[in-house]
Amino acid sequence: MGTRSNTTASRHTTEAETGTHSFMIVGYTLKKGTGVGSFIRSGSFNVGGHDWAIRFYPDGFAESSKEHVAIYLELMTKNANVRAFYSLSLVKQGTRLAETVCSETDPRLFISCKGSRYSRSCLIARSKLESESAGYIVDDCLTIECSVTVIKESQVSETTRISEIQVPPSDLSEHFGKLLLEKEKADVTFSVGGETFPAHRMVLATRSPVFKAELYGQIKERRARHVTVEDIQPDVFKALLQFIYTDSLPDWGDLDADDYCEIVSHLLVAADRYAMERLKLLCASILVEYLDVKNVATTLAIADQHSFDCLKDVCIEFMASADVMNAVVETEGYANLKRSCPTILVDALEKTISRYRKT
The missing domain is CATH 3.30.710.10 (Potassium Channel Kv1.1; Chain A)
Incomplete structure (x- = not known):
């Protein structure tokens, strides 16, 4: 009697969920002059089971950068540690195309109970933002787009026997x-x-x-x-x-x-x-x-x-x-x-x- 081979397999899976939020600021010029460190916040949006928001500082985050506007991604969920990467973009109003101005392609650890609940600072020269040729502000409207990818907890599947027949996707x-x-x-x-x-x-x-x-x-x-x-x-x-x-x-x-x-x-x-x-x-x-x-x-x-x-x-x-x-x-x-x-x-x-x- 021949020897029967028993081939099994298991799989370690790390899943991620991506979501995109568009934040339109209507009446951009009315938000200016509120002072360094003053910000407006988008409505919260949920990605990967966690709530997020976009912070926009029209007069800059600090005195050293008051000639720039500042944009941050903020983790809103309480008592959470989240690994995620993101991109912040400005939308050209004429074409509706989003132009990335800040991103992190390596996972960043957001911790809600500390200052690290924010992304790194995204600074944009106000002269560039308001330039007519840039096309970011039309009819006094500015749109910020944020894409967030949340890395979820890893899972290991149960050990199973390997199927020897591969079924192609539906055609x-x-x-x-x-x-x-x-x-x-x-x-x-x-x-x-x-x-x-x-x-x-x-x-x-x-x-x-x-x-x-x-x-x-x-x-x-x-x-x-x-x-x-x-x-x-x-x-x-x-x-x-x-x-x-x-x-x-x-x-x-x-x-x-x-x-x-x-x-x-x-x-x-x-x-x-x-x-x-x-x-x-x-x-x-x-x-x-x-x-x-x-x-x-x-x-x-x-x-x-x-x-x-x-x-x-x-x-x-x-x-x-x-x-x-x-x-x-x-x-x-x-x-x-x-x-x-x-x-x-x-x-x-x-x-x-x-x-x-x-x-």
Whole structure:
């Protein structure tokens, strides 16, 4: 009888959690002149089970550096020792791109009960920060972005026998994407804004109840091989099809922030039209990520027109401070919202007044 080999394995795992917080300072010039050592603090945000905040010193942290602004990351959780690394960035308002100004790539030990609950000092010359060419301050707004990676406690897995069969990750979306690209066995063609898009009825019907009704229900498209779609741009319909087949969005990395938000807004409207709830939520999450003073009114109008209450609430919450509202009312999007959906502004104004009274 031969000898049987028994191969086992265990694994030591150190996990990390990363989170990013964006801190917008509206009315930057009003914060100046408060004195060296005076600071404003962001709302707290949770990463890795611990609360953090950004400290901003508009007149500097100390007399020796009063010609600089200072930024710190602060551990807010009490009685905690946390290993983490981080980066602090300034957001260029025109492109929405974050430019790192301070970072630590090696883990730093934050101890909440000591002075070491802070990151090392991040000093930026005020002349550089306020330079028009730098693009950090536009319409008296400054945005600081902080990315924190928290190193969690290590774990050792139970000893197990080694599997000799390696199973690759799912490639279902890859194959369906190929089906859309190669158009094999396509049985319906959509005409959208002068462009044609071959597709497969069964795939569309499986993903969208509206397509199911149109292509298999008691309406004219049931037997039609060619369907004309109105009120959707070709690029948006193409993105809609890609999501239907692959559950992913196109790579729009060549677009600037404004154009990116515009096409995502149109895609959200298309998702609502075809009752694709996950796509609708995905588009909404992107719009929330890029929400700013310039586009919040336009986004609010879309949310109201399509009864998307969760996005509507986020927009109103964003506007619900006197400083932000004062900036929003100067935008073209606000003027359009005032004409098309005047009643929705009551919610935003009431929330602003309520917050003002509390302070």
